[in-house]
Amino acid sequence: MTNGFTARDRAWHPPALTPLYKTSVARSPRFAPIGAATSLSEETGPVFGHDMLGAKDNDLITNFAAPGEMAIGPRILVQGRVRDEFGRPVPHCLLEVWQANAGGRYRHKKEGYLAPLDPNFGGCGRCITDENGFYEFRTVKPGPYPWPNGPDDWRPAHIHVSVFGHGFAQRLITQMYFEGDPMIWQCPIVGTIPTREAIETLVARLDRAGSIPMDALCYRFDITLRGRRQTMFENRMEGM
Amino acid sequence: MAAPLTPSMGNPLSNPPSNPLGERFKESPSQTAGPYVHIGCTPNFLGIEGVYPEDLGTRMITGNPDGERITIKGRVIDGAGNALKDALIEVWQADAAGKFAGRGGAEGFAGWGRSPGDMTTGEFTFETVKPGRVPAPDGRPQAPHVTFWIVARGINLGLHTRMYFADEEAANAEDPILTRIEHQSRVPTLLAKKEGGAYRFDIHLQGENETIFFDI
Numbered sequence A: 001m002t003n004g005f006t007a008r009d010r011a012w013h014p015p016a017l018t019p020l021y022k023t024s025v026a027r028s029p030r031f032a033p034i035g036a037a038t039s040l041s042e043e044t045g046p047v048f049g050h051d052m053l054g055a056k057d058n059d060l061i062t063n064f065a066a067p068g069e070m071a072i073g074p075r076i077l078v079q080g081r082v083r084d085e086f087g088r089p090v091p092h093c094l095l096e097v098w099q100a101n102a103g104g105r106y107r108h109k110k111e112g113y114l115a116p117l118d119p120n121f122g123g124c125g126r127c128i129t130d131e132n133g134f135y136e137f138r139t140v141k142p143g144p145y146p147w148p149n150g151p152d153d154w155r156p157a158h159i160h161v162s163v164f165g166h167g168f169a170q171r172l173i174t175q176m177y178f179e180g181d182p183m184i185w186q187c188p189i190v191g192t193i194p195t196r197e198a199i200e201t202l203v204a205r206l207d208r209a210g211s212i213p214m215d216a217l218c219y220r221f222d223i224t225l226r227g228r229r230q231t232m233f234e235n236r237m238e239g240m
Numbered sequence B: 001m002a003a004p005l006t007p008s009m010g011n012p013l014s015n016p017p018s019n020p021l022g023e024r025f026k027e028s029p030s031q032t033a034g035p036y037v038h039i040g041c042t043p044n045f046l047g048i049e050g051v052y053p054e055d056l057g058t059r060m061i062t063g064n065p066d067g068e069r070i071t072i073k074g075r076v077i078d079g080a081g082n083a084l085k086d087a088l089i090e091v092w093q094a095d096a097a098g099k100f101a102g103r104g105g106a107e108g109f110a111g112w113g114r115s116p117g118d119m120t121t122g123e124f125t126f127e128t129v130k131p132g133r134v135p136a137p138d139g140r141p142q143a144p145h146v147t148f149w150i151v152a153r154g155i156n157l158g159l160h161t162r163m164y165f166a167d168e169e170a171a172n173a174e175d176p177i178l179t180r181i182e183h184q185s186r187v188p189t190l191l192a193k194k195e196g197g198a199y200r201f202d203i204h205l206q207g208e209n210e211t212i213f214f215d216i
Ligand SMILES: [Fe+2]
Pocket: A099, A100, A155, A158, A160, B034, B036
């Protein structure tokens, strides 16, 4: 009776409690989440307009750099499409990204890694998908970094991505990894995802056709959000 | 200055029509927001300035919408009783008339807020209006509520919950979700009480008062 969002497949996502990722132990609910159909409260969400974006918002190489300067590291483009589970493009969708610099260091006062800051790299960017769900940003490839979990755990190179769809039910944060990185398969955070098949969907592919010669390599990363069911049998008047 | 929020008509049915028998994709699997989520979502809060004019979600009231002004305060508390200082809390709610921004909601009310929590206490604060009642899928009115989404290091998939108002007893008693909860003894974990001028809504990830989270 509603055109609600499809249920989340919780066997596909990481469970809340994943002891090899130690911080999850004290931060994972013990009770099961209570299932409920989405209502307008979850089927609507904030809408962001392209007019809020600054010209350099999706260029992490220059958006924090001093005038005329650029961040250090392998220059890359990340391009992709945001679609829903039914393959429909999701236009006007805000993506926010953050990452370590090319040496694996974050610009954060609680960061303890000895690799140095890059004075011309802030580590955040954002963009909004176009009519076809397409997005792109330019950055430097982040370095891997060690982190306090086991005595010698390292994160593979990754970019964090926050995605808004059209409904609050679609809200998602995930991470993008890089094709060919052997560290992906040794990471306890990646390992919270139950299946290799699901992990593979977070691995961006090198896209040689998209590279800019003598400038930047291109990685392709498509994102899928929950879909909204469409059937003649459940049309209803929305609360307009 | 670029407006932090520009709700416009977000019609989900404006997407190209789907082929009902077409290919299916799996939702991208979630990964923790990690300890540095504030770099991406509230960089100015961290002192990463000059990239964005201001952090998104800082102001829910941008004009003079109708409705009772309220403050919501709370913390996200782990299983050892400590308040998280690296969480990101987002809220989404209807205006005083029960309408959402982008769907006929009040001018000057974004309906969406985001907080990194206080640097030293982890306490989040939202200055907003008390929401009106929103219809459930079957048309029955829901009790006034604010939808919460919580991410942090150690949280593998963002947690959805709802804040209801303890002083809305009649509406709560007929709310389609609250009344369906099997363990009624846990319902108070969703009720914010007014304390010293603010509604307090502490979110317990574990323990005796573990908050109800929704698979919604
Ligand atoms: Fe990271």
